[in-house]
Amino acid sequence: MRTHPVLRWAVPAFLVVQAGVLGLAWWADSGLLLALAEVAALTGFGCLLLLAQYLLLRGRYTREREAARRAAERRRVADEVHDLVGHELSLIAMQAGLLELRADGADAELAGQLRAQAERAVASLHDTVALLHGTAPDEPVTDDIEALVARARRAGARVTLHGNLDRYGDLDSDRALDRDAEPAAGPPAGRVAVPARLAVHAVVREGLTNAARHAPGSTVAVVLSTSVGADGDVVEARVATSGAPPPDAPGAAGPAAGPPAGRDGGHGLDALHRRVAALGGRLDVRHDDETHVLTARIPAQPVGDPLGSVEPVEVAGARPLRALVRQTAVPVVVACTAVLAFWTWASHDTTAEPEVLTRFAVGLPAGELDALVPERQAPVRLARSPEPPPGSTCRAYTDGNFPLAAASVEVCADGQAVTRVTDLAAEPLW
Known part of the structure; x- marks a missing residue:
């Protein structure tokens, strides 16, 4: 059992006080003075014990809080690796699968090996992220959504991009998807803050990554728009994958299928949910008629802190003062009750006014x-x-x-x- 340094001098001090009390009582020849001095000494020593216990609890709480903060930082790094490296590996696996289909002989075999290695790398990445998963990722290196879509197209994905964040447009993205056309253009929108743009980039990236892994060869439509909301401008990003398997179905078959569906364990979407919520937005995921839709609505000028963890750093134990009260409440109440009960008994029908x-x-x-x-x-x-x-x-x-x-x-x-x-x-x- 750990003891606080306060007790190193508290115990000798108490013994010195006890000696002084006995000496004072001997000099005064008063039993009542001895009793009062003894009660005062015991009370003071009890207060020292409480102080030492509080300092121990506070030190433990501080250490646990620091450990939780470091764990949250490690999990943020893991989410960043999941978002960036996982996206790149998924594109590599899809490109290798396309090359395997188009090549012959040794080239096709080599492309198949490359695809298998990329799939194993993605699986290992997800296993690693699963160990450290927990909080929102830090900022991605870019918010260029057009470049993100272009790279997915070069990898063989069938992706269309509708609208942008810099003009007010029709938020009826279903109509935009059905017509395969741009949403109705309006006047220039207000400035969309960088945190909102980066969050939209993360939403689109996650949608394209999941489409490449779980539904390769499907048509993916990315719809971006800005509208005037009750509390200011709101940006919406929607990624719809047509022909995607339901969430509980096994991974798509084929040479470029990528890792099995569900291997990620939902870490990317969980982190995305927290990231959007930290900015005051909302993320919805639904699957209708073989179409997987990922939709995010985010304030153009968010009030949250995108650089910090959206999950408060908490420790399992209570705060030190609260823990001290819990530990000492019952003994103190019992002691006070016992003292009051004894005094009531000792003074009842024995007290002269x-x-x-x-x-x-x-x-x-x-x-x-x-x-x-x-x-x-x-x-x-x-x-x-x-x-x-x-x-x-x-x-x-x-x-x-x-x-x-x-x-x-x-x-x-x-x-x-x-x-x-x-x-x-x-x-x-x-």
């Missing part, structure tokens, strides 16, 4: 004394009382002092009258 104490005097008739004193004697005595007078019986009562309700006065009587009244607070302890 101040006006009663002033009436205790030598010579007070025994009948009057019996009418004044409580029913019970105080169960706790911290002082050594002197020998009782001959023929007298002594009884001790408390003034209700907390927390012990120790006896504070002793009254002796011989059956006829009070023979002695002793203030026990002034009597020696030994």
